Amino acid sequence: MPKVAFWQGNVAIAQGALAAGCRFFGGYPITPSSEIAETMAEELPKLGGKFIQMEDEIGGIAAAIGASISGVKAMTATSGPGFSLKQENLGFAYIAEIPLVVVDVMRGGPSTGLPTKVSQQDVMQARWGTHGDHGTIAYVPSSIKEMYELTVKAFNMAERFRQPVLVLGDEIIGHMREKVLVEDGLEIVNRKRPVVAPDEFVPYKADPSDDVPFMAGFGEGYRWHATGLTHNDWGFPTNNAADIEKKMLRLMRKVDRFRDDIVEYDTYEADDAEVLIVSYGSVSRSALRAVHEMRQQGMKVGHFRPITIWPFPDKELGAYASRVKKIIVPELNCGQMVTEVERAVHGKCPVYSKGLVNGELFKPSEIIAAVKEVA
Amino acid sequence: MPRPEVLNWIRQQFFPHVWCPGCGHGIIMHAMIRALVAEGKDPTQTVLASGIGCSSRMPGYVNTCTVHTTHGRSLAFATGIKLAKPELTVLDVMGDGDCSAIGGNHFIHACRRNIDITAIIMNNNIYGMTGGQASPTTPQGSYATTAPYGAIDPTFDLCKLAEGAGASFIARGTIANPVQCEQLIRKGIQNKGFSVIEILSSCHTQYGRKNKRRRPIDNINFFKENVVPLAKAKTMSPEELEGKVVTGEFVNRQSPEYTEQYQKLIERVRG
Ligand SMILES: Cc1ncc(C[n+]2csc(CCOP(=O)(O)OP(=O)(O)O)c2C)c(N)n1
Numbered sequence: 001m002p003k004v005a006f007w008q009g010n011v012a013i014a015q016g017a018l019a020a021g022c023r024f025f026g027g028y029p030i031t032p033s034s035e036i037a038e039t040m041a042e043e044l045p046k047l048g049g050k051f052i053q054m055e056d057e058i059g060g061i062a063a064a065i066g067a068s069i070s071g072v073k074a075m076t077a078t079s080g081p082g083f084s085l086k087q088e089n090l091g092f093a094y095i096a097e098i099p100l101v102v103v104d105v106m107r108g109g110p111s112t113g114l115p116t117k118v119s120q121q122d123v124m125q126a127r128w129g130t131h132g133d134h135g136t137i138a139y140v141p142s143s144i145k146e147m148y149e150l151t152v153k154a155f156n157m158a159e160r161f162r163q164p165v166l167v168l169g170d171e172i173i174g175h176m177r178e179k180v181l182v183e184d185g186l187e188i189v190n191r192k193r194p195v196v197a198p199d200e201f202v203p204y205k206a207d208p209s210d211d212v213p214f215m216a217g218f219g220e221g222y223r224w225h226a227t228g229l230t231h232n233d234w235g236f237p238t239n240n241a242a243d244i245e246k247k248m249l250r251l252m253r254k255v256d257r258f259r260d261d262i263v264e265y266d267t268y269e270a271d272d273a274e275v276l277i278v279s280y281g282s283v284s285r286s287a288l289r290a291v292h293e294m295r296q297q298g299m300k301v302g303h304f305r306p307i308t309i310w311p312f313p314d315k316e317l318g319a320y321a322s323r324v325k326k327i328i329v330p331e332l333n334c335g336q337m338v339t340e341v342e343r344a345v346h347g348k349c350p351v352y353s354k355g356l357v358n359g360e361l362f363k364p365s366e367i368i369a370a371v372k373e374v375a
Numbered sequence: 376m377p378r379p380e381v382l383n384w385i386r387q388q389f390f391p392h393v394w395c396p397g398c399g400h401g402i403i404m405h406a407m408i409r410a411l412v413a414e415g416k417d418p419t420q421t422v423l424a425s426g427i428g429c430s431s432r433m434p435g436y437v438n439t440c441t442v443h444t445t446h447g448r449s450l451a452f453a454t455g456i457k458l459a460k461p462e463l464t465v466l467d468v469m470g471d472g473d474c475s476a477i478g479g480n481h482f483i484h485a486c487r488r489n490i491d492i493t494a495i496i497m498n499n500n501i502y503g504m505t506g507g508q509a510s511p512t513t514p515q516g517s518y519a520t521t522a523p524y525g526a527i528d529p530t531f532d533l534c535k536l537a538e539g540a541g542a543s544f545i546a547r548g549t550i551a552n553p554v555q556c557e558q559l560i561r562k563g564i565q566n567k568g569f570s571v572i573e574i575l576s577s578c579h580t581q582y583g584r585k586n587k588r589r590r591p592i593d594n595i596n597f598f599k600e601n602v603v604p605l606a607k608a609k610t611m612s613p614e615e616l617e618g619k620v621v622t623g624e625f626v627n628r629q630s631p632e633y634t635e636q637y638q639k640l641i642e643r644v645r646g
């Protein structure tokens with residue numbers, strides 16, 4: 001029986017994590033994400049799980065990675081400055097292939113910026129914030145229901161691909177409350193445990209079927225070495241060109257291969273649209289309202305909403321580009337995702353960027369005005 | 376030649392190791408493994424974490440559950456491992472720079488929580504791996520590549536820091552006395568709480584070449600000549616202790632351990 005809940009967005013993320021089997025949270029308080037830590041502090045002990053408030057965000061993600069290496073699903077959550085601090089250890093989880101969910105509830109930046117105000121200024125940081133190449137999986141929920149369900153999915157993807165998966169909320173969705181129909185029986189994925197005896201275990205030897213190595217938690221009878229240095233199949237640091245390339249290309253490939261399984265998007269009135277609005281997160285709420293109003297005025301306007309911003313739904317958006325006359329991209333930044341939109345559209349129609357960085361959310365009327373300006 | 380029980384804890388397939396011949400760090404690795412063997416530890420239930428540095432390369436060679444983390448952060452990773460699975464025996468090896476400069480915050484908070492981890496600081500008074508830059512434990516007045524005119528920064532006493540921060544077992548040894556190191560590490564492992572064992576190591580390559588301790592033996596001799604056991608140190612004046620290395624057990628106290636406290640919290644919440 002689905003249950004009805006009335007949750008704040010941040011609480012929904014915490015509830016999603018618990019439903020996905022998360023039993024460890026390491027974090028550090030920061031607005032506008034603290035309610036996630038607070039909810040985990042309250043709920044985890046009831047389930048025998050562990051919550052720890054670390055000395056800083058670097059420690060928060062480090063402790064979560066440690067828990068995951070020990071075989072326990074783990075999460076950390078933060079905002080703005082804290083997301084910057086987590087970048088180095090995020091890279092560790094990519095190269096050591098440790099499943100992990102990292103939430104960033106976006107606020108205005110740079111630096112301390114706007115602690116209590118919304119932005120979407122971290123979407124490129126989510127893709128490129130840690131140094132070095134890696135494949136990124138990041139969700140951009142736009143409702144409380146999605147905060148819950150996409151957090152469950154984020155855990156599933158983290159377990160499946162053995163890497164960090166990001167949930168990029170924003171201050172509006174994080175602090176908004178909404179009725180949620182909590183479905184039961186959501187799919188839960190767990191990492192593949194080794195099938196060989198401990199003395200035959202090669203920790204980073206990938207399963208050819210999906211390029212993902214089997215993972216044994218510390219204490220599960222297997223001894224292995226995890227390192228942030230580029231390593232061979234044994235997990236041992238290497239300077240051998242062939243081994244380095246093998247590892248790096250596999251890291252990218254394990255996500256690229258299954259891009260179609262990962263990418264999600266949603267459309268509204270897009271099929272006969274002449275102007276397509278592309279927006280995500282809280283902005284899409286205003287945009288959908290704007291589309292609704294413009295349709296009532298007889299304007300052929302539609303909406304395309306990336307649910308995964310990484311990988312970006314480029315093929316899917318590209319398919320609309322030859323049908324529509326114009327694309328407009330309202331974003332709470334000075335134009336970040338729009339560069340991906342341009343890449344996907346590949347010159348097939350003009351793309352207009354509509355940035356907003358005053359700490360406020362777009363009003364539907366502002367989006368309507370922006371559409372009318374270009375139409 | 377190490378005993379077979381010790382060799383069982385070594386990943387010989389990963390040799391040759393990265394350390395310079397004569398580096399002090401290998402003595403600490405051997406002492407630590409002897410301590411683990413003597414304590415009857417099961418390598419599948421033992422975790423060894425480290426940060427980044429020459430010292431922190433050690434876990435790669437130790438055949439247990441090992442994680443070579445990021446510079447200065449190993450205790451935060453180890454905290455997650457221990458809290459997630461308190462049944463594991465967790466050790467953490469760090470360099471002096473790793474532990475006390477970039478990792479200082481994690482170090483003091485691990486001490487404060489008194490979480491059951493045995494931290495071994497491999498203190499060679501220098502940033503060995505990056506080519507001999509000054510660390511917080513570089514003695515005032517000695518030379519480093521980033522202190523070409525002598526370090527003016529006061530030297531950090533890590534055992535005092537650990538004491539102030541709340542660790543429940545704190546000791547210091549040197550590579551000139553490996554048997555004492557082994558005993559101190561054993562006591563650290565036995566202690567139910569956060570244990571700090573600072574072992575003065577040597578880096579003839581980087582520290583030695585700038586400070587008239589060019590050969591490995593110069594460093595061993597330096598320790599032999601300057602070590603003062605704690606009992607004797609207590610009878611000496613601060614002036615007499617200037618430049619000396621005080622070794623022994625500084626703190627061995629009972630205090631509540633973090634993962635046990637958390638377990639009690641779970642039981643209280645669950646009723
Ligand atoms: C964030 C970061 N900063 C700097 C470095 C470069 N680095 C590598 S090892 C090291 C110092 C190591 O010194 P210490 O911890 O004393 O270990 P030792 O090599 O002397 O054993 C530094 C600064 C790094 N790896 N990561």
Ligand code: SF4
Nearest residue numbers: 394395398429503578
């Ligand atoms: S540089 Fe110094 S610390 Fe590093 S391996 Fe050589 S002697 Fe040891």
Ligand SMILES: [Mg+2]
Nearest residue numbers: 470471499501
């Ligand atoms: Mg050092």
